[in-house]
Each structure stands twice: as structure tokens, then as C-alpha cells.
Amino acid sequence: MKSRTKVVVIGGGIAGCSTLYHLTQEGWSDVVLVERNELTSGTTWHSAAQVTNFGMNQTMVGLKTHSINLYKELAEDPDYPINYHHGDGGIRLANT
Numbered sequence: 001m002k003s004r005t006k007v008v009v010i011g012g013g014i015a016g017c018s019t020l021y022h023l024t025q026e027g028w029s030d031v032v033l034v035e036r037n038e039l040t041s042g043t044t045w046h047s048a049a050q051v052t053n054f055g056m057n058q059t060m061v062g063l064k065t066h067s068i069n070l071y072k073e074l075a076e077d078p079d080y081p082i083n084y085h086h087g088d089g090g091i092r093l094a095n096t
């Protein structure tokens, strides 16, 4: 393992993996991700994997829109097929 690097991302959940992915997309190559267990074995493992497109503010809505577009793009890549199904809209119910 390397002893020196420009960036160390700690934690291989969705946040860490996404950070590493986007850094490499921006051209960073001297980056390392450190995960203490297995990749995505933390909270990410429990996720229902729903990608909603609503949020409390425009930053979150923008982040989610970016994610939806990225997952669509990745799903179309024959080298890295993922099982992503996109449906528009949603309903939230409350009884109080």
C-alpha cells in the first residue's frame, strides 16, 4: 500500500465511493480510499436504494438530480451494468 498520497478518502460507503469516483472523473489520480471492513458494508448496505428527487433545499435537489442522471448513465455502460430502474414522481402519506 502507498505511504504517501494527495488525497485519502476514509470510508467506503456511498459518500466515500462517490467522492473517490468524482475526484477521478475530475482527473485526480493520486487518491486512495481506506475502508476498515468491506466496501459499502456500513449504512449503505442497509439502504433501500431509492433515489428520490425531492429535498429540503436546492443544493440537495441538485445533488439528487445529479445522482439520478449519473445512475442512468452508469446503467447504460455495458462494462459496468447496474440494475437501475427510474420512475418519475412519488407519494408520501402521513396520518397526522
Ligand SMILES: Cc1cc2nc3c(=O)[nH]c(=O)nc-3n(C[C@H](O)[C@H](O)[C@H](O)COP(=O)(O)OP(=O)(O)OC[C@H]3O[C@@H](n4cnc5c(N)ncnc54)[C@H](O)[C@@H]3O)c2cc1C
Residues within 6 Å of the ligand: 010, 011, 012, 013, 014, 015, 016, 034, 035, 036, 037, 038, 039, 040, 041, 042, 043, 044, 045, 046, 047, 048, 049, 050, 051, 052
Ligand atoms: C434501513 C435504511 C434504509 C435506507 N434507505 C435509503 C434509501 O432508500 N435512499 C437513500 O438515499 N438513503 C437511504 N438510507 C440512508 C443511506 O443508506 C445513508 O445515508 C448512506 O448509506 C450513508 O452513507 P455513508 O457513506 O455516509 O455512510 P456508510 O455507508 O456508513 O459508510 C461509512 C463507511 O466508513 C467506514 N469507516 C468508518 N470509520 C472508519 C475508519 N476509521 N476507517 C476506515 N473506514 C471507516 C465504515 O466501515 C463504512 O463502510 C437508508 C438507511 C437505512 C439505515
